Amino acid sequence: MTPSVPQAGDSTVAESTPMRTKTFEEVRDQIAREQASGIAFKVVEDRLGMVMGPMNIYKSQLVSYQQAVAMKDKTAKAPARPDLKELGASKGFEHGTTGMVDTDNVTLSPIGSSIVMRGQRQQAIPFSALINESAGLGETYMPLLSLGFTGGNKRFAFWKTDEIQPVTPSLESVRTQIEEVWRNQQAFKLAETRARELASKVGSAPLADSLATPEERALILEPASFTWYNPMFAKMESRMQISTVELLQPVDYQFMEAVFASQAGETTVAPDTNKTVYYVVKVVEMTPDTNTLLERFASSPLEGVATLSRIESDRAIQPWFQNLQKQLGFRMD
Secondary structure (H helix, E strand, C coil), X not given: CCCCCCCCCCCCCCCCCCCCCCCHHHHHHHHHXXXXXXXXXXXXXXXXXXXXXHHHHHHHHHHHHHHHHHCCCCCCCCCCCCCHHHHHHHCCCCCCCCCCCCCCHHHHCCCCCCEECCCCXXXXXXXXXXXXXXXXXXXXXXXXXXXXXXXXXXEXXXXXXXXXXXXXXXXXXXXXXXXXXXXXXXXXXXHHHHHHHHHHHHCCCCHHHHCCCHHHHCCCCCCCCCCCECHHHCCCCCCCCECCCCCCCCXXXXXXXXXXXXXXXXXXXXXXXXXXXXXXXXXXXCCCCHHHHHHHHHCCHHHHHHHHHHHHHHHHHHHHHHHHHHHHCCCCC
């Protein structure tokens, strides 16, 4: 709990907590973890360099080969691309691919919520922002490192292997996908109805008591406490980011608005970002209290206030601006 701020005339004085020196046994595990984490970080950095080295060599060779082809040099030979799966396994890393994804679907992949760090004085770039980029950091076979915020702050070494420009397919070529989307939409409507029925039955009772079968109770998830916005981006006025909720699919404003509009003990329903799951959410507690949050908010005008004000104003103006563009027939090519 956060202690109350003494008011003028308040004679109550909080008792000081006696200070003492902890024994070695009390801090032994903490010391061991700190020492091991430093060694482990150095090992990971070294091994990432061993993976990134062949990637950078291939990128350099590929550029030279492409230039030779452009100059019609018939003796030019395409460089051999390193086998990242084999290379990663030899250094103790897991290998994965996103497939051909867009900025929406990529968030469902483990790397989807990571950010690309460009330097100490430059803002980080979300991994998803590189999907539609063709030049600079977003070009194919550009080796990059990104940092995730879930699963122990994972590091990712990656590159883009291909890029397909948008096209308008024929109806017959995408009929199966259209039918699948339609079925998913209908299933999602049924899921929403079921979620709201369940939420209305929960009341003040534990969520597990409202589920009929062990299979349903096995679906209960208990994520750790989370904030609406990722606190790591609090000082980046141009790039606030929705927090990642442990154990859940990526969520957006609709989810956060439903959850944070509820009081402790209340039950609400909210979907994930890609409308694949409807969650029945039982709010356990809100901490710290509202007054403490307001005090923190007011004391950080250059961090919280300015950023959130800009975000909310953009969200309010955007629908009006889009409707105006539609009325005027404006289109961006």
